[in-house]
Amino acid sequence: MGRRALVSAGMPAAAFAVLLLALWFGGGRPRPAIEGLPSPGPLTTWGLPLVRLVHDLSAVATVGVLLTAVLLARDEDERRRIARAAAPWALVWAASAALTEVLTLSDFLGLPVGDALRSGVLTTFLYYIPQGQAFLLVTLVALTVAVGALLPLDAGGRALLLALAVFAVLPPAYAGHSASAADHNLAISSLMAHIAGVALWVGGLAGLVAFLPGSAGLPAAVRRFSALALCCFVAVGVSGTINAWVRLGEVSQLWESRYGLLVLAKAAALAALGWFGWRHRRATIAALETEGSRPFLRLATVEVAVMLATVGLAVGLSRTAPPASAGVPGVAQHQHDALGYTLPPYTPGRLVTEIRPDPIALLAVAGLVAAYLAGVRRLSARGEGWPAWRTASWLAGLLVLAYGLAGGVAAYGPAVFSIHAAQYALLGAVGPALLVLGAPLGLYRRAVPTAGEHEDGPWARALSLPWVATALYAAPYVALYLTGLFEAAQTSLAVRLGLQAVVVATAVVFLEVATGVDPLPRPIRPQVRAAMLLAGVAVQAWVALELLAGPLQGPGWYASLALPWGPERNGDQRLGALLGPGAAALTLAALLVLLLLRWRDARRRLSAGAVQAG
Incomplete structure (x- = not known):
């Protein structure tokens, strides 16, 4: 041998x-079998x-x-x-x-x-x-x-x-x-x-x-x-x-x-x-x-x-038995079993002080911070500049995502519907908007000389189609509130993490196409981008109407929690319908205003250039 x-x-x-x-x-x-026991x-x-x-x-x-x-x-x-x-x-x-x-x-x-x-x-x-x-x-x-x-x-x-x-x-x-x-x-x-x-x-x-x-x-x-x-x-x-x-x-x-x-x-x-x-x-x-x-x-x-x-x-x-846990005294066991962790009674201040440190989310955020800063550093080493405000926007977006995935809203979101709605506004609109304004694709293409080799690939071209990006943005919300996925996401950590990842990813794809901050494989007219953002606002309006007029979400889940301090379900869902989709719609509307202002400035520069040429 x-x-x-x-x-x-x-x-x-x-x-x-x-x-x-x-x-x-x-x-x-293996232990010797005991007579009479299986x-x-x-x-x-x-x-x-x-x-x-x-x-x-x-x-x-x-x-x-x-x-x-x-x-x-x-x-x-x-x-x-x-x-x-x-x-x-x-x-x-x-x-x-x-x-x-x-x-x-x-x-x-x-x-x-x-x-x-x-x-x-x-x-x-x-x-x-x-x-x-x-x-x-x-x-x-x-x-x-x-x-x-x-x-x-x-x-x-x-x-x-x-x-x-x-x-x-x-x-x-x-x-x-x-x-x-x-x-x-x-x-x-x-x-x-x-x-x-x-x-x-x-x-x-x-x-x-x-x-x-x-x-x-x-x-x-x-x-x-x-x-x-x-x-x-x-x-x-x-x-x-x-x-x-x-x-x-x-x-x-x-x-x-x-x-x-x-x-x-x-x-x-x-x-x-x-x-x-x-x-x-x-x-x-x-x-x-x-x-x-x-x-x-x-x-x-x-x-x-x-x-x-x-x-x-x-x-x-x-295969080794860990030490027996003494449990957490004074906490209802059925609440612990359902949530997977103990949760003190809700107060607004606890949205700031309570945390749910999710290693997957926090490690992913840390990796994205490191990757972006490495790109900025590479440009700086070559003597090229990168706007500080874009770096600040990227870091702020990751901070929003970290809070949405591991902060107070992540702790109370599975237990209180209105906080769940606010959490999804952070994950599906506020955080992704800040990330996109950081122009990550533009930074990547400048920092990595060979990055442009794959920018026109079939996947990139398909995702940059406006109707595809808009459909991807709407899909998680339709699945969440119309198919029973909401209750499954509360009862299963894997489903919840997967859904949150999909919400963030589809929002980033949608906003990359709709805002035009980064260059894309295909040109898209400003009117189409504006229509996409209006469609995104319409998606959030539909979510609000579904929550206001539709049935209560996750009745079995909230019944299993039986929180003594839990809010009244109808009122809490109405609050969530206004709070979550409302914040998301305002974020998209702000991006629409920015897009229109950029379009106006571009037209003015074009007109000024034509006058000077004449």
Whole structure:
């Protein structure tokens, strides 16, 4: 066996060895069956953590291969070759997810695998139980990625596959201990951010080592990945700290419980990986130009081995029971169970003081801040200026989004409809308007010389069609208030986060097209832009009328909360109908005024130029 093959086999073997050690230490190892009590048997008790590790490693590999093809590879032929290599990994991922479903059912019922499959509850488990739903979704998406990787996709198609793969690593967050944490919304959200960061970081580095060791583009690929790796390191560290804090409850549990000691072991591994990153930045990346790739690849290979061992440790931790939570005294348990967190009685001041720190939202906002400021800095280094007011507008828009996603309105929005409406005005109008006035596309095209290569792609041209952008803007509101999605968004953290992301994204697309701040693939007349903004105002007027004249939204949800301090439902929905859509409509009207003023000034300049020419 060659050295390369030995190393390739040794790294996953180390992950399995660490898993077995963590199972032994944390108490997750199989126990002898007790006579008279149901037992799933050794196939399930040993097989479930081992298959779960295969699942996690293949998921990381799939994400890493696609990330390498999308972001790191140098030319189109190389990108297509690497993307095809994702197919077998995605198939293993799908198969291990399907096997995890079966073994989890066996563990869930306390029956051997054969008896569990003959019990007749597999369909119910897959469709109605969170663990079954999560891994069924993973199976389907992983199969989609496997098929897509074999197709001759362009850059946009490969990017879509990468997005699907990253999405598919998230559902298992609903199937672990975090789902039963004292603050399970925060625990799940932090775990989702943690898992996504790990998949991109570990998978990306493994992709560099596996596919680009002899490539002439390795130095440039390493520099691109280095920036992403630093972001992932921060995201993994912050989200992991939050998740551990929620699960442990007290700092003393770090050394008083086996779960806490395993958390400390993960923290030590993260610190070691931080040292690897520091060493790369200090020595090996610079040496790529002078000493070749050997120093970088040697250190990166050891780093990947430590990463895979840490994945094994994480799977072992997921099979270890966390310390029992004492709960929150004096708070109605049904309120806590429904919301996923405790909420004090509402006062206007608490919209300022109360926070719901969502790691996914805050990390995304931090990344957008860093990316924009990096673009401004790049222009400054070239001696080019960028309007300070545009930077201020971008930062203000992100501040609005951060408050809307993690501030007082995020805390009280699920409990009080009028605050929910105000939250969606911030996310769907105020924040996006400020972001668009920051001209992010213009900054990107000036800061990145090759950015214009893709500005006229089919996706960009389709999204810049006025009717498409307007339809996208209206769609979330129609779905939210006419299809029953409102109640689903309150009861499910995943649906709520997804809907909020869609509201922000569609509003940004709509306002980019409607305002004309940034250059677009197709010219759009000012009259059409004005009509788009008027259509946006009409959408908000329809939302207000639907809330004023239509049925109460989410009656079952608010009944399940049974808040003793909750407002009267009819009056609160009427207030929300005026407050949320009203603020959004005023924002769009202000943009319309700005558009008309710009149009007037442009006509005056054109007339003045014609007079001077004459």
